[in-house]
Amino acid sequence: MLVNDLKALFHNQLDAIYGKDEVFTFFFMLTEAYSNISRLDVALDINLSITKAEQQPFFDALEQLKKQQPIQYIIGETEFFGLPFKVNSNTLIPRPETEELVQLIMDSYTNKASVNNASILDVGTGSGCIAISLAKNIAKSTVHALDVSAKAIQNASENAMLNQVYVNFLESSILEDTTWDSVFKDLKFDTIVSNPPYVRQLEKQAMSANVLENEPHLALFVDDDNPLIFYKAITNFALKYLKPKGELFFEINEYLGRETVDLLIHSGFENVQLKQDFFGKDRMVFGRKK
Ligand SMILES: C[S@@+](CC[C@H](N)C(=O)[O-])C[C@H]1O[C@@H](n2cnc3c(N)ncnc32)[C@H](O)[C@@H]1O
CATH class of the missing domain: 1.10.8 (Helicase, Ruva Protein; domain 3)
Structure with missing residues (x-):
């Protein structure tokens, strides 16, 4: 033919x-x-x-x-930050907005020549796209990555091998603070990053069918009555596990920028900033621990 x-x-x-x-x-x-x-x-x-x-x-x-199945799941692979990533229906398809988050962290390291052997944690790693891109691009860094989904951890581990980097993957829920000490022991981080689930149920009707019907709901949705549940837990976690002057980076729901900024400020973070993505939507919030 x-x-x-x-x-x-x-x-x-x-x-x-x-x-x-x-x-x-x-x-x-x-x-x-x-x-x-x-x-x-x-x-x-x-x-x-x-x-x-x-x-x-x-x-x-x-x-x-x-x-209407996503082309990335059909092919089984996509590209993120110039690197190949295997994807399947257990993991969110990496988005271009998230590449901007990775770039923001990379820039923060360019300005921080003093940090050697950076210790980085990615919470809710999914395909591992954030963790692996950082491990590949930040020299001498040690990257850890957490997800509650065993299947996501499996996919992310394959992607670390595919990209020939080492990432310490941990299967655990960030919402269970009683497990933190046993999972993280005496680890302390220079950077914590997360693109956690942040879509409210009330936003479902505006979503396209191919996302709703194919991508994992565990990766997408939070309850309408507590939409910042992951941001609150990760901020508390960061207060304990970030080194002094360590930085916390979030990808956020475009409609919850102000609330996420307030959360970090009220938790005592300094230099808290809200940043827009390529489309002009509120998409990233970051701040520094005192
Ligand atoms: C929005 S996806 C982000 C995936 C990937 N980091 C990315 O940017 O493409 C959120 C991830 O958080 C994970 N997750 C959901 N609940 C969690 C929990 N309680 N603890 C840790 N990870 C969780 C999901 O399995 C999913 O992989």
């Missing part, structure tokens, strides 16, 4: 669901993942063809796309 005919079939069956541009992107993500054919190859060689055996994964992907 000609690759161009296969591409036409994708447009034919999916344009009405996703729009032409998105289908174009999906198709090339699939050709690169399944047959190592680049966009340029397709554009330059209109007679390029693939065998019957090579076609099958494309037909399977087409069916999954029709059901």
Whole structure:
């Protein structure tokens, strides 16, 4: 079959669901993942063809796309901070906003030449995207990462191997403060970072079906009556386990910026700042322990 005919079939069956541009992107993500054919190859060689055996994964992907399954879960891999990450339905698909959070932490280390052998903790690591990106990019750092989900820890461990970095993964709930001493023993951190669950139930109706029906709810949702539950627990944790002058970084719900800033200020953090993401939405809050 000609690759161009296969591409036409994708447009034919999916344009009405996703729009032409998105289908174009999906198709090339699939050709690169399944047959190592680049966009340029397709554009330059209109007679390029693939065998019957090579076609099958494309037909399977087409069916999954029709059901609005995320392309990253279909391919089983995505890119974050320039690195490859395996993803599956047990882990949130890493978002570009979270790359901005990682960049913020990287910048903080550029300004902190005095910190050697930085000790970093990522709470709610999921695919490990934050922890692994920091381990890869901050020289001589020791990175620890926590998640309540054993399947997420499994996925994150595979990603650490894939990216050839060491991360100390811990399976535990940050909400159970009685376990902290046994899990963390005498560890103290220069940086604690978290992108915890922060979507309220009341925001569900504004979410797209492919997120709601495919991504793990454990990673997404909090109760409407206590939307900052993770931020409160992690802030208390940071008061105990951050070194003096250590920093706490959060990705936040765009509608709860003021409340998260107040939480850090009332907990005694200094230099507390709210930062917007690329789209101009309140997305990051950070502060320094006294
Ligand atoms: C929004 S996802 C973030 C995943 C990843 N860090 C990222 O930025 O893509 C939140 C993560 O918190 C984890 N989580 C949920 N409840 C938790 C708890 N009580 N203790 C620790 N982790 C928890 C979920 O399993 C999920 O992996």
